[in-house]
Amino acid sequence: MYQKPSTKFPFINRQILRRLYLVALVILATLVAIWWEQVQTPKSMTVTSLTQPEEVLVGEPIQPIPVKIALNQSKVALGEKLFHEPRLSADNRVSCLSCHNLSKGGADEQAFSIGVNGAVGDINTPTVYNAGFNSRLNWNGKFETLEAFTEAVIQNPTVMGIHWQVLIPKLQQAPEYMQAFTQNYADGVTTANVKDAIATYLRSLYTPNSRFDQYLRRNKKAMTDAEKQGYRLFKAYGCVSCHQGMNLGGNLYQKVGLMGDYFRDRGNVTNADLGRYNVTQDEADKFVFRVPSLRNVALTSPYFHDGSVKTLEEAIKVMTKYQLGRSLSQKDTQLIAQFLGTLTGEHPALNQK
Ligand code: HEC
Numbered sequence: 001m002y003q004k005p006s007t008k009f010p011f012i013n014r015q016i017l018r019r020l021y022l023v024a025l026v027i028l029a030t031l032v033a034i035w036w037e038q039v040q041t042p043k044s045m046t047v048t049s050l051t052q053p054e055e056v057l058v059g060e061p062i063q064p065i066p067v068k069i070a071l072n073q074s075k076v077a078l079g080e081k082l083f084h085e086p087r088l089s090a091d092n093r094v095s096c097l098s099c100h101n102l103s104k105g106g107a108d109e110q111a112f113s114i115g116v117n118g119a120v121g122d123i124n125t126p127t128v129y130n131a132g133f134n135s136r137l138n139w140n141g142k143f144e145t146l147e148a149f150t151e152a153v154i155q156n157p158t159v160m161g162i163h164w165q166v167l168i169p170k171l172q173q174a175p176e177y178m179q180a181f182t183q184n185y186a187d188g189v190t191t192a193n194v195k196d197a198i199a200t201y202l203r204s205l206y207t208p209n210s211r212f213d214q215y216l217r218r219n220k221k222a223m224t225d226a227e228k229q230g231y232r233l234f235k236a237y238g239c240v241s242c243h244q245g246m247n248l249g250g251n252l253y254q255k256v257g258l259m260g261d262y263f264r265d266r267g268n269v270t271n272a273d274l275g276r277y278n279v280t281q282d283e284a285d286k287f288v289f290r291v292p293s294l295r296n297v298a299l300t301s302p303y304f305h306d307g308s309v310k311t312l313e314e315a316i317k318v319m320t321k322y323q324l325g326r327s328l329s330q331k332d333t334q335l336i337a338q339f340l341g342t343l344t345g346e347h348p349a350l351n352q353k
């Protein structure tokens with residue numbers, strides 16, 4: 001095992017060398033044990049924010065959602081009250097919650113939702129969870145901030161359909177809102193403050209700790225082998241070139257039907273199908289959409305802007321055919337679907353039964 005003592009160190013005899021070897025061996029074994037412990041321990045319970053990048057697997061195209069985001073909780077509470085408030089609509093019947101059911105993945109399980117005065121929407125309701133991480137909002141990416149979005153949705157004639165001149169006095173006449181607004185804002189109930197409270201609440205609707213995020217935080221046991229295989233396929237087939245970043249989407253535009261005419265095959269092209277063209281009037285933007293986030297996607301059927309697909313496996317088949325120009329085996333489709341199932345995160349409202 002050991003070498004002859006070097007003649008350079010005549011004072012070190014074999015006995016001492018043997019002890020030194022033993023000590024070195026013990027130190028090495030301890031270091032290996034500590035490293036192994038690090039690899040095996042779930043990190044998600046201790047990590048509090050993304051400011052600790054060393055805790056996360058390096059080189060992955062997707063980042064975990066921060067475990068904790070600092071927000072003014074009093075404004076969050078006011079925003080939550082407004083989110084649930086039917087008086088925010090012209091007919092006092094529709095609240096944000098009507099379409100964005102928080103215990104149903106933040107959407108409503110319908111292809112098209114019903115808004116104020118029974119108006120039927122022309123595009124599928126996306127989830128509100130994690131919308132704060134999308135750099136573009138809506139299927140056509142028309143809005144860049146939650147505040148600008150809220151400004152529009154309140155007045156949208158097929159959603160809430162109310163004018164600020166009507167809504168502000170309505171809230172001012174409600175003592176509970178007068179109190180809550182003056183508590184949070186020096187100037188009480190104003191348009192800007194309604195938008196700020198709702199936007200703050202929307203920012204609180206993030207869903208950390210999905211099993212996939214735990215895996216990214218180096219908890220290898222958080223995902224099954226099949227799910228990990230699904231993740232590898234998700235990257236290998238190129239899904240991740242569009243669905244990337246913290247939200248697996250929400251930050252790019254892409255044409256729907258890059259590799260095949262999705263709309264001709266589906267039929268009945270509507271105005272909403274024109275996508276980003278409706279914002280820019282640029283021919284090149286026809287049928288271009290914001291790539292949606294895949295966070296919590298297992299909970300948000302039906303899929304696509306037209307709500308045309310009910311199951312994840314079917315959605316994956318449509319994607320591989322029209323976005324990648326390939327066809328997938330049933331097995332690979334299932335594996336990717338299993339991976340997508342690990343993207344369901346945690347939020348008290350999401351997990352309530
Ligand atoms: C009638 C159903 C309905 C109601 C009510 C409704 N929404 Fe929506 N919401 C939608 C639809 C449909 C979209 C997508 C619109 C589009 O892409 O053109 C959407 C999009 C959103 C988005 C953007 C999500 C993203 O990632 O792009 C947010 C945020 C949102 N709604 C919040 C709200 C808030 C806040 C309220 C209440 C003030 C509200 N919604 C009321 C149907 C509704």
Ligand code: HEC
Nearest residue numbers: 238239242254256289291292303304305315316319320323
């Ligand atoms: C070229 C970009 C691109 C690629 C590649 C791509 N997607 Fe998509 N994905 C999109 C766009 C754009 C949409 C929105 C389509 C629509 O609504 O009509 C979408 C929608 C989806 C949806 C539905 C989400 C929802 O909430 O409705 C799923 C699921 C999905 N993609 C999974 C995948 C998978 C799995 C792959 C790889 C096999 C993949 N995508 C490859 C761009 C892409």
